[in-house]
Amino acid sequence: MSFIPQILFAIALILGIGYFTRNVKKLIRNIKLGQDVDVSDNRPQRWRNMAMIALGQSKMVKRPIAGFLHVIVYVGFVIINIEVLEIIIDGLTGKHRIFSSAGKIYDILIGSFEVLAFLVLVAVIIFWLRRNVIKLKRFLSAEMKDWPKSDGNIILYFEMVLMSLFLTMNGTDLQLQLNGVEAYHTAGSFPISQFLLPLFDGLSNATLIIIERTAWWFHILGILVFLNYLYFSKHLHILLAFPNTFYGKLKPKGQFENLEAVTKEVKMMMDPDADPFAAAPEGAEDDVPAKFGVSDVQDLSWVNLLNAYTCTECGRCTSECPANQTGKKLSPRKIMMDTRDRLEEVGKNIDANNGEFKDDGKQLLGDYITNEELWACTTCNACVEACPVSIDPLNIIMQMRQYLVMEQSAAPMELNNMMTNIENNGAPWPYNQQDRLNWKDE
Amino acid sequence: MSELLKVPTMAEFMAEGKQPDVLFWVGSAGSYDDRAKKITKAFVKILNKAQVNFAVLGTEESSTGDVAKRAGNEFLFQMQALMNIELLNAYEVKRIVTCDPHSFNCLKNEYPSLGGNYEVMHHTQFLKELIDSNKIEIKDNNYKGKRITFHDPCYLGRANSEYDAPRDVLAILNANMQEMKRSKASALCCGAGGAQMFKEPEKGNMDINELRTQDALKTNPDIIATGCPYCMTMMSDGVKAKEKEAEVEVMDIAELIANAQDL
Numbered sequence: 001m002s003f004i005p006q007i008l009f010a011i012a013l014i015l016g017i018g019y020f021t022r023n024v025k026k027l028i029r030n031i032k033l034g035q036d037v038d039v040s041d042n043r044p045q046r047w048r049n050m051a052m053i054a055l056g057q058s059k060m061v062k063r064p065i066a067g068f069l070h071v072i073v074y075v076g077f078v079i080i081n082i083e084v085l086e087i088i089i090d091g092l093t094g095k096h097r098i099f100s101s102a103g104k105i106y107d108i109l110i111g112s113f114e115v116l117a118f119l120v121l122v123a124v125i126i127f128w129l130r131r132n133v134i135k136l137k138r139f140l141s142a143e144m145k146d147w148p149k150s151d152g153n154i155i156l157y158f159e160m161v162l163m164s165l166f167l168t169m170n171g172t173d174l175q176l177q178l179n180g181v182e183a184y185h186t187a188g189s190f191p192i193s194q195f196l197l198p199l200f201d202g203l204s205n206a207t208l209i210i211i212e213r214t215a216w217w218f219h220i221l222g223i224l225v226f227l228n229y230l231y232f233s234k235h236l237h238i239l240l241a242f243p244n245t246f247y248g249k250l251k252p253k254g255q256f257e258n259l260e261a262v263t264k265e266v267k268m269m270m271d272p273d274a275d276p277f278a279a280a281p282e283g284a285e286d287d288v289p290a291k292f293g294v295s296d297v298q299d300l301s302w303v304n305l306l307n308a309y310t311c312t313e314c315g316r317c318t319s320e321c322p323a324n325q326t327g328k329k330l331s332p333r334k335i336m337m338d339t340r341d342r343l344e345e346v347g348k349n350i351d352a353n354n355g356e357f358k359d360d361g362k363q364l365l366g367d368y369i370t371n372e373e374l375w376a377c378t379t380c381n382a383c384v385e386a387c388p389v390s391i392d393p394l395n396i397i398m399q400m401r402q403y404l405v406m407e408q409s410a411a412p413m414e415l416n417n418m419m420t421n422i423e424n425n426g427a428p429w430p431y432n433q434q435d436r437l438n439w440k441d442e
Numbered sequence: 443m444s445e446l447l448k449v450p451t452m453a454e455f456m457a458e459g460k461q462p463d464v465l466f467w468v469g470s471a472g473s474y475d476d477r478a479k480k481i482t483k484a485f486v487k488i489l490n491k492a493q494v495n496f497a498v499l500g501t502e503e504s505s506t507g508d509v510a511k512r513a514g515n516e517f518l519f520q521m522q523a524l525m526n527i528e529l530l531n532a533y534e535v536k537r538i539v540t541c542d543p544h545s546f547n548c549l550k551n552e553y554p555s556l557g558g559n560y561e562v563m564h565h566t567q568f569l570k571e572l573i574d575s576n577k578i579e580i581k582d583n584n585y586k587g588k589r590i591t592f593h594d595p596c597y598l599g600r601a602n603s604e605y606d607a608p609r610d611v612l613a614i615l616n617a618n619m620q621e622m623k624r625s626k627a628s629a630l631c632c633g634a635g636g637a638q639m640f641k642e643p644e645k646g647n648m649d650i651n652e653l654r655t656q657d658a659l660k661t662n663p664d665i666i667a668t669g670c671p672y673c674m675t676m677m678s679d680g681v682k683a684k685e686k687e688a689e690v691e692v693m694d695i696a697e698l699i700a701n702a703q704d705l
Contacts, residue, residue, distance in 0.1 A: 111463040161529040195630075254601025256553035258523075259516045263556065266520040292516065298553050322631040324652075327647030376644040379636030380596040385627050401514030415513045422518060424506030427470040428640055436468070437500040440449045 002094065009091035009220075016224030021032030027309060032348040034302030039247050045245045046367055049390070054245040059388040063316070066130075069123040073159070077121035077238070080166070083113050097173075101130035110188035114170060118192045121163040128156045138315035141324075143334040148234065150236050155235050158226050165219040171196035172212035181205050184212075222327050237312035237379040241389040242308040250389030253381045254396060259292065293403025297343045300396060307391040308340035317383035317393055324377040330376035332383035332393035338368035339396060365400055374400050375412055447483065448490050450547040452533045462497040464568075465530070467540035467549065470505050471671035477678065478671035479540060481541050484700035485565055491705055492577040496539075502529060508548035513637035516612055520556065523548075527558035532539055537561045539568040542637075543597035543670045550602070566608040566669050566695050585615040590698075591622055591661040593654065593677060594629035596672035608669050611695055615702055620661035621690035630654045632680075635671035655680025659690065666692045 006007035039046075052058045057074060061067035067226050086099045100106045131139045137153065153284055171193035190349045200208060230236050237244075294300055297308075317332035318324050324331050342364045349359050365371075377397045404410040411419070418428045466489065472482040485677050507522030530538075538560050540546050550562035563571075572578045592612060596606050605626040612619060624630050633643070633650025655677060658666045663670055667679050671694075678692045692697050 041545070073483050131498070252547075252551055252602050254547040254597050256511060258520065258555050262516045262520050266517060266524060268523070270524055285655070293514065319627070321645070322650045324629075324632060326633075326643075326650050327655055328644045330644070360587050372644055376646075377636050378629035378631045378633060378638050378650065380595070380629065381600040382596075382628075385600050396516065398512075402516055403514075405514035406517060411513060411515075412641050414641040415629060415637055418637070419510055419518055421515065422505045422510055422522065423506070425521070427474060428505060428509050429470065431474045433504065434501050436452070436473045436503055437498065439468075439473060439482055440447055442479065 001081075006092060006094050008213040012221060012224060013088065013091070015223075016190055016227060020154065020227050020231070023228070024115065026316060026347060026351075027231060027236075030307045031302050031309065031348065033298050033343070034300050034305040035298075037301040037303055039341045042250055043248055047247075048241055049248060049250075050246040052160065052240045053248070053388070059389075062386075062388075066314075069126055072116075072119045072123045073127075076116040076200055080110065080113050080120075083166075084223060085222070087216070091220060096183055096185070097207075100185070106187060106317055107189040111135075111171070111191050114167065114190060117163045117166050121160060121167075124156050124159045124163070128160075129157075131229055138319040141315065141331060141333070143331055144313070145317070145336055147410065148337065151233050151235075152230070152313070155233065158229065162219060162222050162226065163360065165222060167193045167196065169212055169215035172208050172215065175200045175203075176208050176212060179205055179208070183210070185395060195291070203291060226313070234311065234313045236309050239387060240306065244306055245390045247306065249392055249395075253384055254339075256395075259402070262292065268274060274391065292406040293401070294399035295403045295406050295407070297346055297367040298357075298424070299403075300339070302393075304339065304396055305343055307393075307396075307409065308336050308343060308388055311336040311340065312389075313337060314388065316386040317391070318383040321385040322367045322380060322382065328373075328376040329370065330373045332397075335369060335393045335396055336391060339364060342368050365403065369400065372411065373402060377401075399429040443490060446490070447486050447499070447638055449486055449498045449500075450500075452535075453502065454502070455497050460534040460662040461497040461534065464539050465500075465533075465535045465536050466498050467498050467506075467542075467544035467545055468498055468503060469540055469545045469671070472541055473503070473672060475675070478541075481674065481694040481696050482703065484539055484629045484705070485695060485696040486692065487700045487704070487705040488569065488572070488578065488696060491703060492576075494572070495684045499529065499533075503649075504546040505543055506545045508544045508552075508635050509554070509640065511548070513640075519552075521560070523553055523556050527556055529552060530558055530560065535560055537563070539563045539565055539669065541565045541669070541694070543595040543601070544672070547601050564604060564607065564669065565688070566598070566611050567604065569609045569611045569695065569699055573611060578614075578699065578703065580614050580699070580702045583615060585617045585698060586699055588615075588664045588689055589662060590615070590617040590662040590665045590667050591620045591631065591658050592625070592667045592669075593607075593622070593658060593673055594626055595668060595673050596629070596631050596635050597631055598669055600627055608667075608695055611699065612667060615642050615698060616666075620663060622657045630657060631674040632668075632670075632676035639672050639675070649680075650697045651676035651680040652683055655684055659684060659686060663690055665698070667689060667695055667698060668692065669695050 018052060047216055057071050060070050084095065088096050090096060130136050151169060170190050173184055174190045175197055177186050245340060297305060311333065313333060315333050321332055346357060374397055377394065381394060384394050421428050421430050425431060454466065468482055473480040478481065504526060505522050506526065507519035510522065511519035536550055543564055545560055546564045549560065569578065590612060592608055594605065595622065630653065631650060632654050668674055668677060674692060674694060681687050681690050681692055
């Protein structure tokens with residue numbers, strides 16, 4: 001009989017981790033729908049970026065208030081996970097506080113978990129207030145209605161509940177230790193939950209045990225549910241921030257990739273010896289890409305797609321965007337959210353059609369992202385600079401512009417004029433190239 | 443005044459069998475835009491005074507293709523780039539300086555993988571070099587104590603992480619330098635980048651250059667300094683829109699340095 005809780009625990013653990021693994025596999029499959037891109041260069045710098053930006057939160061603290069609070073929640077969650085390890089071992093073995101043999105060290109650990117849990121609780125409440133009472137502008141933009149808005153709050157409620165359960169569990173444990181209940185040997189220090197003791201005044205040991213066990217169970221089950229919530233949420237950043245900062249752009253921000261396929265064609269056009277009527281060399285058909293630029297998620301690189309899943313919708317990009325600040329429709333955050341939502345749609349399509357994508361008559365361009373948004377970008381890199389986890393919305397915008405111009409000739413008329421000028425006289429204005437040096441004598 | 447300008451071309455150098463130390467890439471704006479041409483001339487005056495052995499491509503120069511690339515026309519960009527690279531390589535150009543951060547970024551970062559490898563400098567970096575090697579000397583000047591705020595061009599600043607050179611150059615004026623609230627990495631764009639210079643903005647509630655001009659005016663400046671011909675247009679228009687052109691001048695760093703040397 002006494003094995004029942006352990007068996008239930010093992011089942012919960014297997015279900016929780018199993019379902020999560022299944023979704024992670026789906027996530028990886030979806031990311032791999034993107035085009036291949038070589039990111040094998042300069043690994044030492046990539047590790048340093050990951051250490052500084054993801055692990056060290058160096059970009060988060062550029063905005064001191066949000067940054068400081070975020071560091072608390074981040075450190076809290078990372079460190080409190082040591083306690084989760086103990087809970088898992090306890091759950092599987094039927095022991096109670098198995099690490100407590102560490103004595104003084106254990107006291108320090110539990111004490112610091114408690115302080116962190118309390119700080120996390122406070123930080124999360126402030127986050128909630130920023131979203132719902134202070135109503136910070138960047139959490140209220142057009143793309144932050146409905147699910148994205150609820151998602152943000154649900155995550156905060158999860159964290160509030162988990163931290164409260166953790167402290168309740170410890171508080172009742174302490175009361176039971178003080179009451180000398182046999183299973184609850186003296187272990188740990190409780191700098192925060194000791195203040196909960198007056199709440200438990202007059203409760204019988206049996207009631208206390210029920211509260212303690214309930215809090216313990218809901219805490220660990222809550223963590224498993226939260227783990228599985230990640231895939232359906234913007235909260236994936238807690239995992240993906242690490243690979244995303246690793247694979248982030250290393251080159252100067254102003255350097256945009258040169259399309260190799262275009263280079264080949266242009267070189268052929270410029271080669272005076274090229275025979276325009278010559279048959280293509282064998283296998284050359286495969287070299288020519290189906291299209292230039294990007295109109296749907298499969299045309300993007302897998303790093304673009306990883307970016308999309310990593311985005312946690314903080315909106316720092318959008319709040320720094322000059323186009324957005326002056327009332328244009330462009331929001332770099334929306335570009336990332338649209339990319340992710342379309343990718344999810346494509347993924348579900350694949351799931352529903354036995355692993356094959358069936359054309360659904362939709363695409364990222366037009367059905368999610370409009371031309372108006374794309375043409376509003378000044379390519380100033382403010383969004384890229386602002387992102388705390390090295391997401392590059394500009395790269396997606398540029399690739400979609402390439403599609404508009406090279407595949408659809410759909411540039412605004414003034415830009416077509418500008419490009420015609422460059423073609424005809426080597427300058428974006430309609431001036432004669434022979435007049436280029438006239439300034440010297442004016 | 444203009445007859446004093448010495449502007450040799452690469453073709454002239456080649457005819458004499460000589461090689462200049464540096465190529466001055468004038469850029470389309472610097473060649474044709476009336477306001478930008480003044481920056482070009484100011485920079486040449488400084489080069490002449492410092493006896494820099496430079497040349498321009500003159501009528502052989504053509505658009506870098508940068509603006510076509512930003513507009514999404516990779517074909518046109520690469521056509522321009524490959525033509526320019528052919529020319530630059532034929533002249534065996536090693537070092538390039540330009541007053542346009544867009545040309546600077548494009549030549550420096552986007553030409554190498556197409557076969558164009560040069561040491562490329564923005565004119566503020568080049569001016570700093572001239573100052574450090576005592577080729578520019580400024581003692582008393584009209585800008586001493588004047589309130590100057592510097593607007594970071596995106597393609598010099600964020601795009602290439604060069605925030606110091608323009609500020610170091612301005613420092614020799616002994617002016618009263620004022621930073622805008624958002625500057626360096628968090629500087630706001632003037633609104634011209636990404637081919638916006640050549641089109642009407644999308645619908646919104648304000649033009650970007652007005653917003654940036656507001657930032658600048660908050661520092662209560664006598665002069666807004668920039669290092670980009672497109673920022674020059676945008677900030678000048680912004681100052682006009684705010685009806686401040688009587689009190690606030692928009693000047694390129696090259697113009698300030700040239701004026702400070704009484705050139």
